[in-house]
Amino acid sequence: MRATWRGLPAARHAAGWEPGLEVPAADGTPLITDHYFPRGEGDFPTLLVRSPYGRGIPWSPMYGLLFAEQGFHVVVQSCRGTGGSGGTFHLWRNEAADGLATLSWLREQPWFDGRLGTVGPSYLGYVQWALALDPPPELKAMVVQVGLHDPHALFHTDGALHLENALVVGLGMTYQHRGALPFLKATLRLQRRLREATTAQPLRGGHVRALGGEVPWLDEVMAHPDADDPYWRGASLAGAADRLRVPTALITGWHDALAGQTLDQYARLRRAGCETSLLVGPWTHASAFQRGWPEVFGESLAWLRAHLCEDSSALRPAPVRVHTGGEDPWRDLAAWPPPGTDDTWYAAPGGHLIERAPTDSAPLATFRYDPADPTPSLGGPLLSRTAGPRDNTALEARDDVLTFTGPPLAEPLDVMGAVRARLTVSTDTGHADVFTRLCDVDPQGRSVNVCDGLGRVSAEAGEEARISVPMGSTAHRFAAGHRIRWQISAGAHPRYARNPGTGAPPVDATAFTPVRVTLHADSALTTPRPVSPQG
Secondary structure, eight states: OTTTSTTOOOOSSEEEEEEEEEEEOTTSOEEEEEEEEEESSSOOOEEEEEESSOSSTTHIIIIIIHHHHTTOEEEEEEOTTSTTOSSOOOSSSSHHHHHHHHHHHHHTOTTOOSOEEEEEEEHHHHHHHHHHTSOOTTEEEEEEEEEOSOHHHHHEETTEEOHHHHHHHHHHHHHGGGOHHHHHHHHHHHHHTHHHHHSOSSSTTTTHHHHTSOOHHHHHHHTOOOTTSGGGTTTOOHHHHHHOOSOEEEEEEEEOTTHHHHHHHHHHHHHHTOOEEEEEEEEETTGGGTTTHHHHHHHHHHHHHHHHSSOOTTSOSSSEEEEOBTTOOEEEESSSSOSEEEEEEEEEGGGEEESSOOSSOOEEEEEEEOTTSOOBOOSBSOSSTTOBOOBOHHHHTSTTEEEEEOOOOSSOEEEEEEEEEEEEEEESSSEEEEEEEEEEEOTTOOEEEEEEEEEEEEOSTTOOEEEEEEEEEEEEEEOTTOEEEEEEESOOBTTSOOOOSSSSOTTTOOOOOOEEEEEETTOEEEEEEESSOOO
8 A cells, every 4th residue: 555655654553453343233233343453552542434345455454454553443344234244234224323333332342432533435424424413422523535425316316317326336335345356246247238237128127137136225226216205214314414513524526426415515514613624636436545545544634633632733724625627736725615706608509608698599509319329428427437537529529419619718717616507408309318518628629528417308398498407516727728618418328327208217218219409599507716816
């Protein structure tokens, strides 16, 4: 690790290890736990790391050993039904109770001195929010890295299924806790059979061969697109952030599939008056723990030392640090988003993007979306290795993709905050998706995605429908000589499940029909611009 990640701090202690401890849940179910500890005199605070992905690589070196070397007891536990722990895994029903049961066990350990912190990424962030629903007095600090609080939002947007991410989650939850070799074999199988799984008619059950067997909970989450469905009752832990008083550090990347959830957590904690910090890097969900690990580990360690060890020497002076795409610097801010104003851009004839509002909503451009040859997804906030910024030039050459491009910028333009689109569209079937993306076009014509979003149209055939599409947040500088591009299509497959064009649920659809989509002239893209340079 030290050879791979330069910049990791030197070890302060040798680390010891107690593997395979059985921690009883409230119902007696054994939760298998490894205890890492610093070999040294004195008391040390404890970090709780609960994972459905096993306790081996990468959790043992990256969390157990590294933090123990820095002077922490680290308890790495397999969630119920995973990694040898008893019971049956469920996406959200057991984590709060099992976390509190683990704390009860900790209170009985002679080495536990009453100072507790939590740390971890992805679902390891969800279990932290579960514990924070009723935070115990020992909990003094949390570090949520690329973490979620709302499972529904991980799988669905505006009724559209995040198909590729759903399959990747199913893969990780099913195989990662079984060890590196089974997980690698399962990953290669999913890559080979991804097209089969994502074009199955119906989608329900179509993943069985690609994932090597039934994953019953995956069919269930795919089949419930409505966040208000009773199926999702109790899944969202947003309420924990609304009233939390435990100092919490949040870490994400601009191309992380969970970046939106992290920024929502930040906003909720700020409104609640909770002490919080935010770090947003140039990372995807995975690369935050590859090339981004020195920054992620350093940020996490500084926060935990400040709130568990009364050592704030390594804390940043500013509570927010964001990486700015397009120029590659880090910027320290007092809060996110920074104060700013909105720029509005309008689609215009000839593929132009202008700042002058149109006088009507006349039809502007039309394209045909064919589910048999769906517009492919390219980069963006995914959980898979294909995530991140990509050259969109070939994608934008397709007949089913519209682009509207502004003139070369005379001076740099900063976009910092939430980007959104307001579109007026009509379709010949009444049912379609609209995928909208902001791109940065360099002087050589290379178009790179910055952020994007998807909305759903459901109206009468031929009727104009007005939809608002959140496109995520960004911090990006469009350099002088670059151009702003607005890309519009009717899907991004397999990132999102294909819209069948009939109004039928995508998970159950067996009939698909091509859709002709017309964009109207009052459609607009809104980008936030900071009111003064941030540095």
